[in-house]
Amino acid sequence: MAAVLRKLIQGRLPALAGVLCRRSGNEGHLFLNSSGSTLMQPRCGYSSPTESVIVEMDKATGVALLKLNIPPVNSLSLPLLTELAIVLDKLEMDKHCRGLILTSAVPNIFSAGLNLFDMMDKPNEHYSEFWRAVQEIWIKLYGSSLANIAAINGSSPAGGCLLALCSDYRIMANNPHFTIGLNETRLGIVAPFWYDILQWRVHHPPPCLHLFVMALVFRLHVHHPSAMTKVTRAYSTELKISVSYVKQPINWRSHEIYK
Numbered sequence: 001m002a003a004v005l006r007k008l009i010q011g012r013l014p015a016l017a018g019v020l021c022r023r024s025g026n027e028g029h030l031f032l033n034s035s036g037s038t039l040m041q042p043r044c045g046y047s048s049p050t051e052s053v054i055v056e057m058d059k060a061t062g063v064a065l066l067k068l069n070i071p072p073v074n075s076l077s078l079p080l081l082t083e084l085a086i087v088l089d090k091l092e093m094d095k096h097c098r099g100l101i102l103t104s105a106v107p108n109i110f111s112a113g114l115n116l117f118d119m120m121d122k123p124n125e126h127y128s129e130f131w132r133a134v135q136e137i138w139i140k141l142y143g144s145s146l147a148n149i150a151a152i153n154g155s156s157p158a159g160g161c162l163l164a165l166c167s168d169y170r171i172m173a174n175n176p177h178f179t180i181g182l183n184e185t186r187l188g189i190v191a192p193f194w195y196d197i198l199q200w201r202v203h204h205p206p207p208c209l210h211l212f213v214m215a216l217v218f219r220l221h222v223h224h225p226s227a228m229t230k231v232t233r234a235y236s237t238e239l240k241i242s243v244s245y246v247k248q249p250i251n252w253r254s255h256e257i258y259k
């Protein structure tokens with residue numbers, strides 16, 4: 001993974017001016033608490049159970065390791081989405097940061113996708129706020145100037161798959177028990193049309209190409225390589241077109257509709 005990341009971060013644009021996250025000489029773990037403020041901890045620090053996004057910044061490489069840390073399944077609740085958005089903003093503005101790896105601190109689970117309880121028995125205002133937060137994450141990850149990798153170390157259905165697709169590169173643990181894909185249709189949830197845009201980000205075949213194809217076929221798992229190969233061939237034309245759009249920056253004005 002280190003080699004992949006090194007390759008990806010080559011050519012990273014000079015860091016943005018301004019550092020939102022002020023650091024002392026004590027580089028190491030950076031935690032974001034529920035109020036959005038950061039707490040510096042020594043490199044060998046540990047995460048408090050209440051920290052939902054843990055950031056371990058490696059000063060030598062400029063790579064931040066982001067670990068989702070909401071047991072039992074890292075479901076994307078409004079607070080978690082909000083925290084993640086704040087972390088991404090801070091890293092984007094951190095002149096030391098050149099790339100990030102998104103992974104999970106919860107064993108066997110990357111993310112169970114959107115928190116189902118945020119999508120039921122709530123007032124309409126909540127749904128608006130929740131969906132806005134979902135789209136913010138997509139826009140921030142998709143539009144990030146940092147090289148970003150999803151290290152998928154567990155199951156990653158639905159919105160978890162979205163996080164992976166937003167990244168520049170995906171690496172998934174080879175475990176037959178880990179599943180990934182768009183299962184939300186079973187719940188009556190239709191993937192938004194902007195999911196299509198994610199195909200533009202798919203490059204570096206075959207791993208992320210496989211993942212993209214998985215997003216197109218319902219409940220196809222990574223450990224079915226022969227099925228994957230067939231589907232990949234079937235979509236090869238579309239994928240070639242997609243590659244030309246890789247890293248296409250977001251035009252915020254034209255995406256007003258998503259806000």
Ligand SMILES: CCC/C=C/C(=O)SCCNC(=O)CCNC(=O)[C@H](O)C(C)(C)COP(=O)([O-])OP(=O)([O-])OC[C@H]1O[C@@H](n2cnc3c(N)ncnc32)[C@H](O)[C@@H]1OP(=O)([O-])[O-]
Pocket residue numbers: 072073075109111112113114115116117134155157158159160162183184187189190191192
């Ligand atoms: C943007 C595009 C559109 C996206 C749409 C979506 O993402 S829609 C979302 C589509 N996502 C899904 O449909 C996810 C479906 N979930 C799964 O496939 C499995 O839970 C698993 C493979 C993630 C983990 O398997 P496992 O055997 O390791 O664990 P387990 O199954 O025993 O669950 C442990 C606890 O977590 C709870 N919980 C789980 N998910 C969610 C959730 N999303 N939310 C809230 N809670 C959730 C579960 O109820 C249980 O709670 P309990 O009873 O202990 O109080």
